[in-house]
Amino acid sequence: MDVTTTSVLLVDDDPMVRNGLRMVLRADPGIVVVGEAGNGRQAVDQARELRPDVVLMDLQMPVMDGVAATRELRGLPDAPAVLVLTTFHLDTYILDALGAGASGYLLKDIPPTEIARAVQMAAAGESVFSSSVTRSLVQRVASPATDPKIEAARAALAALTEREREVAAAVAAGKSNAAIASEMFMSEATVKTHVSRILTKTRSQNRVQIALTVYRASGVR
Structure with a gap:
């Protein structure tokens, strides 16, 4: 193949x-x-x-x-x-x-x-x-019953560097590595490195779970 x-x-x-x-x-x-x-x-x-x-x-x-x-x-x-x-x-x-x-x-x-x-x-x-x-469906994960998840998400984001938080927000917005690289004046290889570190630090399996962490941390009800 x-x-x-x-x-x-x-x-x-x-x-x-x-x-x-x-x-x-x-x-x-x-x-x-x-x-x-x-x-x-x-x-x-x-x-x-x-x-x-x-x-x-x-x-x-x-x-x-x-x-x-x-x-x-x-x-x-x-x-x-x-x-x-x-x-x-x-x-x-x-x-x-x-x-x-x-x-x-x-x-x-x-x-x-x-x-x-x-x-x-x-x-x-x-x-x-x-x-x-839509994003609103994902944001609705944050409810009074899920406050511990909100706090855990905020703690996970707090462990990131400022640049990593910017990349995480861009991932949550659905942007590709190429788009992030262009907007933040980085190479795609650098973006991939940031994403890899974010995955590890937030214990996420993929980009979608990074987005969930960002949305939960926003605390939107």
Whole structure:
């Protein structure tokens, strides 16, 4: 397989949906669909065998749902990026999926041409969301019942350098490494170093969890 090719595992309990996704992704020469699964347990088993770069994950499935599968997948050695693709646009689903380690959250009304782009972004370590999955949904994680999480997030950000906090804020705003480098007059390699340090200091698995930390620290109710 060409080193520039992104391998994808499709996970959805509807064979027609998987077939449609396979046709959409095959139109992109930089993507290869290496397997399919009809539930979360099959997804984890297939990922162990096939080692895909990205798992395109539904949420509501039998045997094991997408959130539980995402959590297991992200715990694997050389864990794949997990990109949720679902019909559910509810705070609880979004936050549960992101908390489990998903790199992005897409709704199934996304234009087919955007799916391949989203897969490539996830493979590159970027976070990606449907336009209707807005920042306000993520900010609503902060509620009176989650005050300890707010304080923990503030403590995590306080441990960062001033520059790292600036980069974390830019990541939370959905900016790519290239965009951050341009705005802050740094090389992309320097941005990647900052992001790596932020991930370690905030104990985040990916850029989405950095964003969650930034949003929680804002204390928005």
